[in-house]
Amino acid sequence: MSLDGTYDDGNIFARILRGEIPAARVFEDEHVLAFMDPFPQASGHTLVIPKHSTARNLLDEDPAVLANLILGVQRVARAVRAALNPDGLVITQFNGACAGQTVFHLHAHIIPRWDGVALGRHTGGGMGDPAELKALAEQISAKIS
Ligand code: AMP
Secondary structure (H helix, E strand, O other), X not given: OOOOOOOOOOOHHHHHHOOOOOXXXXXXXXXEEEEEOOOOOOXXXXXXXXXXXXXXXXXXXXXXXXXXXXXXXXXXXXXXXXXXXXXXXXXXXXXXXXXXXXXXXXXXEEEEEOOOOOOOXXXXXXXXXXXXXXXXXXXXXXXXX
């Protein structure tokens, strides 16, 4: 998938937004939905997506939607910090398959980091334990302010 192309509303995140497939949901408001990445690069790896968007990547996005997305990312990142007390947080966002993007609905990754703990591989790691993901979602959700 190049940077150009047509939005496919059968993508995983569009299906999560429509409630067709499950996700360990953390937070939602009128603009964004946050849920646990089922293949976490670190404990607490959370994804934030715009709810009303057909942008495949950041370059495609309407600036007003983008503004609300980054505000949602900040809000969720603060909750991740409050819940899990990481030493740092990586916020990533990939554009195009060649850059590492695998789901073509704009999204941001929030990945907590701890000193001395290696970062897992992007999309190449194992699946998280569903019960653990649910517990993490609840912990983070409780810290949303
Ligand atoms: P990216 O590679 O930046 O497009 O990120 C897509 C993310 O979606 C990856 O980190 C995957 O682990 C994650 N992912 C894969 N399958 C699912 C799923 N069924 N529900 C939620 N996230 C998923």
